[in-house]
Amino acid sequence: MADTAQQARRTNGRWAGYWHLLLARMKELQREPEVIFWVFGFPLLLALGLGIAFRDKPADIASVVIVEGPNSQKLVALLRQSPEHGAIRADVLGERTTLDQFRLGKYALVVSMDDQGVHYRYDPARPESVLARSQVDDALQSAAGRKNPINTVATAASEPGARYIDFLIPGLIGMNLMNSGMWGIGFATVDMRQRKLLKRLIATPMRRSDFLLALMSSRLVLMVIEVALLLGFGALVFHLRVEGSLLAILLIGTLGAVSFGAIGLLTACRAQKIESVSGLINLVMMPMWIFSGVFFSYERFPEMVQPAIRALPLTALNDALRAIILQGAPLSSQFARIGVLALWGVLCFVLALRWFRWS
Amino acid sequence: MEVAIQCRNLRKTYDQKVEAVRGVDLTIYAGECFGLLGPNGAGKTTTIEILEGLLTPTSGEVEVLGRNWQTHERELREQLGISLQETRLSERLSVRETVELFASFYRYPNSVESVLEELSLGEKADAWVGKLSGGQKQRLAVATALVANPKVLFLDEPTTGLDPQSRRQLWDIIRQFQERKGTVLLTTHYMDEAERLCDRLAIIDHGQIIAEGTPAELIARLTGHHVVEFAISGMTDGSDDQVWKRLPGVQGVRTDDGLLCLQVNEPHETIPALLAEVCKQGARLEHLTTRQASLEDVFVQLTGRHLREE
Numbered sequence: 001m002a003d004t005a006q007q008a009r010r011t012n013g014r015w016a017g018y019w020h021l022l023l024a025r026m027k028e029l030q031r032e033p034e035v036i037f038w039v040f041g042f043p044l045l046l047a048l049g050l051g052i053a054f055r056d057k058p059a060d061i062a063s064v065v066i067v068e069g070p071n072s073q074k075l076v077a078l079l080r081q082s083p084e085h086g087a088i089r090a091d092v093l094g095e096r097t098t099l100d101q102f103r104l105g106k107y108a109l110v111v112s113m114d115d116q117g118v119h120y121r122y123d124p125a126r127p128e129s130v131l132a133r134s135q136v137d138d139a140l141q142s143a144a145g146r147k148n149p150i151n152t153v154a155t156a157a158s159e160p161g162a163r164y165i166d167f168l169i170p171g172l173i174g175m176n177l178m179n180s181g182m183w184g185i186g187f188a189t190v191d192m193r194q195r196k197l198l199k200r201l202i203a204t205p206m207r208r209s210d211f212l213l214a215l216m217s218s219r220l221v222l223m224v225i226e227v228a229l230l231l232g233f234g235a236l237v238f239h240l241r242v243e244g245s246l247l248a249i250l251l252i253g254t255l256g257a258v259s260f261g262a263i264g265l266l267t268a269c270r271a272q273k274i275e276s277v278s279g280l281i282n283l284v285m286m287p288m289w290i291f292s293g294v295f296f297s298y299e300r301f302p303e304m305v306q307p308a309i310r311a312l313p314l315t316a317l318n319d320a321l322r323a324i325i326l327q328g329a330p331l332s333s334q335f336a337r338i339g340v341l342a343l344w345g346v347l348c349f350v351l352a353l354r355w356f357r358w359s
Numbered sequence: 360m361e362v363a364i365q366c367r368n369l370r371k372t373y374d375q376k377v378e379a380v381r382g383v384d385l386t387i388y389a390g391e392c393f394g395l396l397g398p399n400g401a402g403k404t405t406t407i408e409i410l411e412g413l414l415t416p417t418s419g420e421v422e423v424l425g426r427n428w429q430t431h432e433r434e435l436r437e438q439l440g441i442s443l444q445e446t447r448l449s450e451r452l453s454v455r456e457t458v459e460l461f462a463s464f465y466r467y468p469n470s471v472e473s474v475l476e477e478l479s480l481g482e483k484a485d486a487w488v489g490k491l492s493g494g495q496k497q498r499l500a501v502a503t504a505l506v507a508n509p510k511v512l513f514l515d516e517p518t519t520g521l522d523p524q525s526r527r528q529l530w531d532i533i534r535q536f537q538e539r540k541g542t543v544l545l546t547t548h549y550m551d552e553a554e555r556l557c558d559r560l561a562i563i564d565h566g567q568i569i570a571e572g573t574p575a576e577l578i579a580r581l582t583g584h585h586v587v588e589f590a591i592s593g594m595t596d597g598s599d600d601q602v603w604k605r606l607p608g609v610q611g612v613r614t615d616d617g618l619l620c621l622q623v624n625e626p627h628e629t630i631p632a633l634l635a636e637v638c639k640q641g642a643r644l645e646h647l648t649t650r651q652a653s654l655e656d657v658f659v660q661l662t663g664r665h666l667r668e669e
Contacts, residue, residue, distance in 0.1 A: 012466055020463035024452055031451040031487075195447035203413060203443065204464040204507070205436035359413070 017206050021214035026221065029184075038183075039222060043176045044233055047169060050295070051238050054164040062132035064109040065101060066092045071113035075140075082139035088132075108132035166241075169234040170321035171294040176226050177253060178288060178314050181260025182281045184219055186268035190277040193268075199359040208358070216261050223257035224250065231325070243328030251331060252324060255338060256317040259345030263313065266352040288314035316340035361389040362425075363511055363542040364410055369419035371405050371566075379405040380416070381566035387559075389510075392533065392543040394557035396550070396654065398664070402566035403546040404444060404515055410544065411441050411513050424510060437466055440509030442500045444516050450489030454480050454499055457488055461503040469508040478502045478532060494525025501532060512536055514545040518552060530556050550654040562658060569661050577657050583610035583622025586656060587629060590618050590646040591637055602640075606632045613659070618646065622656070 029035050066072045072092050079090050090111070093101065102110050102121065109132040110121035118140060123129040142148075192198050201211060227249060234240030242249070267284055271277040291298055291305075292314035301309060309315050316337040323329035323337075331338075364387040371380040380402045387393040395403045408414040410421055412428040412435060421428060426435055448457050458475060462468035475481050478498045483491065491499065497517060504512055514533070518526040526549075533543055533556060547553055553560050554574045561571040570577055578584065600612045603621060608629045611622040623629045626649050637644050659665060 010462075010468060010470065012463055012468065016463040020460045024449065024456060024460050027456065028449055028451050196443060197446060197448065199413060200441075200443050200446040200448075200503075201464075203411060203436070203439075203441040204461060205433055205466070206464040 015210075018210040018214050021206075021211060022217050025188075025214060025218040029218065029222070039176070039180050039226060040229055043172050043226070043230055047165070047172055047230065047233060048237065050168055051165040054168075061086075062088050062109065062128065062135050063107050064088060064090050064111055064132055064136055065098050065107040066090050067098050067110060067112035068092055068094050069112065069114075075111060075113055075118070078140050078143045079136070082143040084135065084139045084142075088135060088139060109136060111136060163238075165234065165238045166326055167297070167322070168295065169230055169238075169240055170325045171318050173227055173230050173253070174256065174292070174314055174318040174321055175289070175294045176230065177223060177256040177317065178260045178285060180222060180226065181219060181257055182264040182267065182285055184222065184264065185215055185261045186264030186277055186281050187274065188215070189265065189268040190271045190274050193357065193359070194272060194274060196359070202358045212265070212353075215265075216258060219257045219261045220254060223253050227253045240325075242325055244324035244330075248324050248331040249321070252317070252320050252334070252338070255341050255345070256313075256321075259313055259317075259341045259348070262345045262349035262352060265356075266348040269352045269355045270357050288312050291315070293318050311340060313341055313344040362422075363387050363389040363391075364393075364421075364423050364544060366410060366421045367419055369406065369409060369421065370417045371402075371409060371414065372417045379566055380409070383419075383563070383566070383568055385410075385561060385568070387542065387544055389542050390537065390540050391558040392537050392545070392556055394553040394560035395544070395546040395563055396548065396553045396557075396560050396658075397546075397563035398548055401563045403548075403563055405566075406563065407513055407515050407544065407546050408443075411439065412436075437507075438510045440504030440507040440512045442504045442512075442514050442517060444519075446500060448488050448496075448499065448503070451487055453485050453487055454491070454502075455484040457499060458502050458506050462506045465507050467508060469506050471506060474502050474506045477535065478505070479528065492525075494521050494528065497521055497525065497529065498532070501529065505532075505536065509541070511542045511544065514543065516546055516548070518547065518549065526552065550658075554654055560654075562654075562661065564658075564662055570657065574654060577654060578652050581622065581652050581657055581660060583624055584652050585623050585626045585649060586652050587621040587623055587626060587633065587649045588615070588618045588646070589621075589633070589644060589648075591640075591642045591644055594640055594642040602636065603633075606636065611660070615659075622652065622660075 066075050076090060076092065079085055079088055082088075091107070098107075098110055099121075101107050105126075108122070108126065108129045112119045112121075118137075120133050120136070122133045189198075192201075202208065231240070231242060231249070235242065263284065264281070267280050268277050271280065288294075291301065291309045292312050293309075294314070298306070298309050298315065310319075320334040320337040320341075323334060324331070364385065366383060366385050369380055369383040369385075370378070372378050383402075383406055385393075385406075395406060397403050405414065409416045410423065412421075412423075412432060423435055424438060428435065452460070455471060455475065458471050462471050472481075475484050478501060480495065480498060480502060483495060488496070488499065501514065501517060504514070512533070517533075518529050521529070530552070533545070537543055545556070557574065559571070559573050560577070561568045562577070563569070570580070572580070600614075600619075603609060603612050603619060606621070606629055608623045608625045609621050610624065613620050613622075621629065621633075630647075630649070634644070655665065
């Protein structure tokens, strides 16, 4: 370094530290395969798995069996004539096999006919059995000439926008923003504190605000990717229709990422060991996984706890995301939910700064 | 001479009961390498971290480069290079990326490449920090301090746990920094390190300075500049130290790890008398060495304990 005097001296500008911190953070994240999986892979797998499990199948076909006998062909013919014959599949078997197969669950209903009329053997504890009975009964009655006193029209509501996967995707986006905010900020901070890296950093002229800003910025970069990935996946694989504006979604995503980052920072503001902060993070997130309507609507919980549920940050985030993505609601209509999220963020950030320990 | 670091009556009490530092005064001049030597838990790290502005003293005054931490923190940070004890840098950044990150915090940093070159990290520049050996990691820690282009370098136990070759490598680096008019303050519990590297040092024990001076001065202050160590068997007279204390030129006697140690000024007078005494007692000499007194002997004489003991 004796020759540094001759070298053109490098001078760092005001934001050099911030950019390098952000760059270092992004590189670190990118080099951790676990992080890539938990942040990007896991939510996609979850969406895929749940989307398939709860996909809208064609209406259930009732499997029924007709006991072989003098009237069995008549029954088959009647069922074929009925307008609902597409929903019923009927086999004809001998009496012994019939009962065996019914017990094993292959058939939902056993139908036989003698002089007294049609007999149904069904299991009231099995929903599909109950359903099959009424379906077959309807089919037979109308095929035999029953007239319905009221005319009804039924429409199947399985178009995009009203399916489970439509409900799920915005919830997964919200949950993912919470998870990665809490872990990405909370866990990373304590890890750096435990490694005495935080202390080493404040032994330099680095501005502490730059450090926190870089940490938050790295979350925003990831947030854009997370949201784009889940929305894109939903649109491609499940034909999710995004009704609202992408800008509004990103703004809500930004607010969510920052707020959960602040909550993560507060959770991590004093913990010395990653073991203790892991417990804390799970403790904070647990109620929101359950109550905030990620996988199912929180309307199922009792009326008296609804205000508390709506005050949770993840509830506000999920509701706002659903309103914008599924209903195309404008940002301005989400004022209250934005307020809840922002309040959590600001409050947690102020407290975190007050209590934060660098060593 | 220009003063680089000065502190007066420094005290640090943790939780209002543990007194880690109990009234330390230090004056460190620009361009010197000053060592804080002491056993684990003596208060070395607390002292150096107060001087680094990372801990607030319970009482006392600190001045670094003529400034104090309350009013000139940013300005001071720009001019100091600090390596803490046991910082674990991010494992998934490369050596160059790590040094660049630290360089980015300073307004006028050194060139990253030249620092890497100087610390023999050039070949490892693109390796991840997690893949480095202990010696390389320690050199990297010093690199993050040197890239600041500091006036003062603080090193807290820079060579603890390193193999002899890595230690010598670090000593060279410290000397090179000193040759460029840098001031160094380091802590260590290695005697030989303090003796070879430091221009001056302070021996610290139980939060207080118990001796201060150049290594030569401290050793000269000892009664007996040479140490005769021996072991015998078949001694009839028991192991009474008085026998040995009466020998000519013996200033002090102690037992150390099964060996008898005599502190003497003139070994050529003491050793013949020692051999005669062994003969007279009908004992057999198992071991005999003689060496120059070291800082270890200074510490033992001052405290009755060894530096490396807990």
